[in-house]
Amino acid sequence: MPAQTPAITPARPLPSDLATASKLRRRSSASRRNRAAIWFLAPACLMTAVYVLYPIFYTIYLSFFNWDGMMKPEFIGLANYVEMLHAPTFHVALKNNLTWLLLFLLAPPAGLIAALYLNQKVRGIRLIKTLFFAPFVLSGVVVGLIFSWFYDPTFGLLTLLLGHGVPVLGDPRYVTFGIIFAALWPQTAYCMILFLTGLTSINADQVEAARMEGAKGWSMLRYVILPQLRSTTFMAFVVTIIGALRSFDLISVMSSGGPFESSTVLAYYTYDQAIKYYRQGYSAAIAVTLFAIMLIYIVYQLRRLLRDEG
């Protein structure tokens, strides 16, 4: 963005330069147009600068300080990062983030299957579509509460189904999986919507032609449908991966990162350190780490996309 600025704000012409008056007029109308463009862009740029860029850079800056949010910040260099790398909770959080990442990748295929199933013209399919769509509009807190009740080892539905209680949210071995399973529910619905939209834009002639050639079932899906859904699939994966990395609300509602921090993730760890222990600098260091992980991944994906498009 800043690189373009000189081009749209041309140098002010000297008033004494009367010979080039017509040129000046032409240029001034162009510059007026440019100025209008700047005015239209300005609010968005300002918002991005204030609410996105400034916080990012400030967080990075803050991560080199020891600050309780009240007294004067104290510069401590990389000490926050050093401490973080030695903190057992950081490693637990990182491992859980990885588990989230891997298991969350089930959402796009599951969403695709649901979308293929719902993309039929049958009586009553609208109602079924609505039911599949429902979890997506629920807030994470509601999903978390519903699943907490479902998992309750004494009064919950799961206990009724199994005949005995399993402390899904009270056992460090199961808790992360329990929360991921709950989170997959709305995420699958989200991917399903993406794929349903993708399916409506599929070229019907091609499908017809393929059918004439004798393609059906798996070969039809593999060689005709999926290639046309490429951009949708890409979107579904990117959204899901970012969703997995910034998972927070369900953890907060269902386990608060417990028991004994076994289900915490980087985003929750950041929150915990800043809000509970007033360690803004340390918390910023964790946030920067999470940001870096996301950035590396996004840059990798974007480069791959650009290469493919090119």
Place this chain on the structure above:
Amino acid sequence: MKKLFCTSLLAALLVSALGSAAAGTLAVNIAYKGASQRAVWQSTLDEFKKANPDVDIKAAFVEEEAYKVQLPGWLSTQAPDVINWHNGERMAFYASRGLLEDLSEDWKKNKWDEVYASTKDASSYKGKQYALPTVYYSWGLFYRKDVFKTAGIAAEPKTWEELLDACNKLKAAGVTPFVVGGRDSWTLAGWFDYLDLRLNGNVFHQQLMAGEIPYTDARVKKVYTAWKTLIDNKYFIDNSLSYDLDGAQPFLFQGKAAMMLMGTFIAKGFPPKLAANMGYFQFPIIDAKIPTAEDGPAESIHIPSKARNKVDAHRFLAFVGTPAISAKLAEGLGSLPANSKSPEPTESISRIGFQILSNTKGGIAQFYDRDMTKEMADEGMKGMQKFISDPGKIDEVLNELEQSRKRIYKKT
């Protein structure tokens, strides 16, 4: 030119707004849980207004969890004139940063030294007072009277043997003796506090809280071993780590469990039908040689050092520090008045709590996470959860706690 005019007008408005705010407006921020707590604070503010018509009150009620998050922001920037909070370590955190007003003069002037003698220590940081205690509450065992009767338990257990005997009878009757909502780790800390206070006494307990005793000490292990016996005998509900305090109570209400160790503040929330059926008794004596000490955490109000209307804030504190107001707050909050001149509570559970605390010989503790630094308390409570999920890991848990103690208290 026009811009300049606008700016100066805005500035003038701001200055006059601030100026008028300083003259006789008292900003009070109150943390509350539930409508009844809010109502009692509101009526206290109304009464203060009636007694001091020259003061305008600007009250902000904030739900407790949100309050905890916002408080540091207020204290370090635009502070209200009065806040409510907890004393002990929670208060010291802000007092040590110079964010709370020194109230030592008020303590002398209002004779609080006499009426708040038992909570003076918890209200002090480095010999100066920064808090006015409002209410405190007692901890003990809540139990179902009817369940005790059907299990054939004649009287409330007074000693450890009687308690274990009652547990056996309850088990035989098919009822789990204790419910604990271990997802809220502080509910477990209540158990640690009481076992430690009864087995090792308050002096040891306070040294441990202050980080002066290693967690690998045999006396700490003794506490966990006693606790493990209860767990191994299946005296606690299964999967207690799956329940928070709210989730744990239905066990009591449905008669699946008989007892719960908790503070009296919870009594206000029992279903009206069951309230008459709920009894409350002191945590039994384990070692008769050790003077009984109790948990009695106090709530308090403070003046931030950045408050703008300190004159009226001091007046408000003096008003709340009267026996009548203290008693009224206590009743509304389901607690006990911190003011010793207040009339005794009338409601039965509060009365038992009052007896327990006034008869203590070993002193009053503020509760696990208010007696030590928050970070160590959280490590300790995480350790308890780890211990509950696998009681065989006592040594591992205690070794880890010892590592944390060395790091947090900078011991080598």
